[in-house]
Amino acid sequence: MAKESGSVDRLRPSLRPVRAGNGFEEALEQILQVVRLGLVPDGGRLPAERELAELLGISRVTLRDVLKVLQEQGLVESRRGRYGGTFVLTRTDSPGEAELRRRLAAVDLEDVLRLREVLETGAAGLCATHGLTDEGAERLRTALAATHEAPLPDYRRRDTLLHLALAELSGSPSLAAQYAAVRATVNDLLDCIPLLVRNLEHSQHQHTALVEAVLDGDPEASRAAMREHCAGTAALLRGFLA
Structure with missing residues (x-):
């Protein structure tokens, strides 16, 4: 026994x-x-x-x-x-464990997660506060629809494009550039953990609530939706990698 x-x-x-x-x-x-x-x-x-x-x-x-x-x-x-x-079960190192350790050694996970949250919630709040042009609103809706239609292997790329669109529509080129850099690091970390259907379905509900709040011009709801979304991703990364 x-x-x-x-x-x-x-x-x-x-x-x-x-x-x-x-x-x-x-x-x-x-x-x-x-x-x-x-x-x-x-x-x-x-x-x-x-x-x-x-x-x-x-x-x-x-x-x-x-x-x-x-x-x-x-x-x-x-x-x-x-x-x-x-x-x-007794855990044994897989062939990818060495690569995982190499990636983690080069990253301060908590710093990356905190910076991501600050930039993302800031971008969402700015988009909602200042409003989007018709072209910007359509770009955001299109990016959201693309994530809903994404096949599993392409999901993270389309998810990235949605978040980049928000950063770029914030009206701050510096914020967008900072976010692009931190998102590249986040994606490197996400590549180290599995795609979980339950999490992706939840993320899609969060994306929809986020975009609706931005288009409604509600900065408080936009920031809250983004903060909760970032927290979900952070929980997975900490669980698998911390």
Whole structure:
């Protein structure tokens, strides 16, 4: 029989209720950190789904989506039966681990994430405050529609083009140039983590709310929508890479 991880109480300092806006992403971040920090040892069992869901403040449906991602990444496995549950697997370096470590060594992850949030929320607020021309509004709508129509392999490119459009429409060439540079770094990091359908669907809802707020000329709602969107991406990057 596999060794036990112990009571859920052992994990309480590391697991906390997630915020409503990015429940899936933040729950995934927290459980990834528990696994990657070795708080549950190789071969150890995670707490029962009911306990984990209650601790994180999410539904069991959302938790199962999170556990599915961990299984697909080879970090845990699900076993049935009397001694069943979700067990942490022994992790071995893949051929891409060296490249991942090289990329991370050259980047201050928290600095990149904070700068991205400042630039993106600023651009969204400026677009909403000063308004867009008819041409600018149509460019933004077209970029949004392109993300909705994107096949999975092309999603990140079209997502980047939407965010670049917002930065360029802000009216500040300096902001747009700074954002282009930081987005290139963000994309390098995103290339190190998997595309998650649940996250992409959520991102699309956030994109739509963001563009609607900008076109409505509501800077506060635009900044809030962008801030929440950036937080979701940050949670995934911290979970997989921090």
